[in-house]
Amino acid sequence: MNQPFPIQQVRAAFPALREDENRKPLIFFDGPGGTQMAGSAAEAMMAYISDGMANLHGTFPTSIRTDDMIAEARSAVADLLNCEPSEVAFGQNMTTLAFSIARSLASLIEEGDEIVVTELDHRANVDPWVTLAKDKGAVVKFIQLNPETFTLDLDTLDEVITDRTKLIAVGMSSNVTGTVTDIERIKLRAKAVGAIFIVDAVHAVPHLPIDFKKLGVDILLCSAYKFFGPHIGMSVISASLFDKLPVYKLKPAPQEIPYKLETGTQNHEAIAGLIGAIAFIQSLGEGGTRREKLLSGMQRIAAYEDELTEKIESFLGNIPQVQLYRAPKGVRKTPTFAFTIVGVNSREATAWFAENYHMCIADGDFYASTMAEKLGVYDRGGWIRIGLAPYNTAEEIELFKEGLQWFLTEHKK
Structure with missing residues (x-):
């Protein structure tokens, strides 16, 4: 598909972007947060x-429709991520699912085993596994962040991942720097030692085509509110692992x-919304199947x-007062930009943009607290983060440039 990107059509598909004489239009640069x-x-x-x-498994029409709707949602997610519908489980959010999965994996972890996480990740892909390690007496090891390139140091994989490693959890891309990690390289090492490999794709799914089967990982986690849908999380667990995974559940469930991972009544209306979010991506693509259209749409x-x-x-990258935390050329990245301004608290800057330019720009550590500590950004209030989505425009970026130059001029006074 070589046609120009239909930006006006895309913007018209989002109610929050519609102009209203009763409110000031907002510019949404907070996509990484949702x-x-x-x-x-x-x-x-x-x-x-x-x-x-209605609830599930009844003989009456509303219950039957709910069963059918949830089955369709699994099928839609399977087409989006290229997995089997039976490998898709829903939950409150990625964090809650990760803690639930960690608890179920406890039976596979013994004292002295090793669990590997990273310094680049959101803590939702760190603390569930660290908690598991603490409960079981396992050893936690970190794949370290290179503070010069904002990438993981993968040259040390053979030392960090050993024959005692039982679980490895890595983010596909950073929700702060946008760095896309070489999952294939880590997967090969994980398979070599027989470790369970878990990937946090929350920040990746809105920006990158995902192929669960090709990735060859054991567990993938993501959240619909990061790709144009409601607040609901999804886990994709390979059937070979999922089948033997013990879970805490009610006896009759x-x-x-x-289903065994989906404790209690699910958020049915959010699952319905998930289908609509995936349909939006599909509408941008071409092909004979939904998977082909979704892949084309994501591309x-x-x-x-x-x-x-x-x-x-x-x-x-060319403003002296700005420090941009961005991997060098040649490293794949999502359109997510974290930066700080010399002598400025990040929250002061984002509040200024909200007041003067009606821009939604986030500040803080974004739960990537290990990286924030290592890079020493807390004394500036954390990072300022600009995250782009397909409804953003070149005109909005020009307004941001104008605003930042004005802010820097005002700050000098």
């Missing part, structure tokens, strides 16, 4: 609610996958975001 919701997602949620809600999103990235990366 994108705006596609109208198709909101409509799917309201349709499920309006047409009559289903024993088979994927189209990535190409457009790459165009926007070029407009902002060189700008931030």
Whole structure:
């Protein structure tokens, strides 16, 4: 698909972007914390609610529709991520799912075993596994961050991952620096020692086409509110591991996958919204199947975001007062930019942009606290983070450039 990216069509698909004479329009640069919701997602949620809600496995129409809707959601996620529908389990969010999975993995971890996490990751992909290690007397080891390149030091994999390693948890891409990690290289080492390999793809799914089967990992976690949907999390667990995974559950609840991980009544309206969010991505693509359309749509999103990235990366990288935390050329990255300003508390800057330019720009450590400590950004209030989504425009980036130059001028006074 070589046609220009349909930015006006995309923006029209998001209710939060519609102009309203009763409110000032906002510029949303906070996608890494959660994108705006596609109208198709909101409509799917309201349709499920309006047409009559019900719990599962009944003989009456609303219950049957709920069963069918959840089955369709699994199928849609399977097409988005290229996995089997039976490998998809829903939960409150990625963090809650990770803690639940960690608890179920406890039976496979013994005292003295090693669990490997990274210094680059969001703590949602660190603390569940660290807690598991503490409970079982296992040893926690970190793949270290290179503070010069903002990438993981993978040259030490043979030393960090050993024959005693039983579990490895790595983020596919950083929600702060945008760095995309070489998952294939880590996977090969994980397979060599027989370790369970877990990937946090929360920040990756909105920007990169994902192929669970090709990745060959054991567990992948993500959240719909990061890719235009409602607040709901998903885990994809390879059937070979999922089948033997013991879980804490009610005695009468289903024993088979994927249901056994889904304790209690799920958020049915959010699952309906997830279908609508995936339909939005599908609408941007081409092909004969939903998977082909989703892959094409994600490739189209990535190409457009790459165009926007070029407009902002060189700008931030050439301002003396700005320190940009960005991996060098040649390293794949998402359109996510973390920076600090000399002599400025990051929260002061984001508040200024909100007041003067109606821009939603986030500040803080974004739960990547290990990296924040290592890079020493807490004395500046953490990072300022600009994250792009397919509804952002070149015009919005030009306004940000204008605003930052004005802010720096004002700050000198």
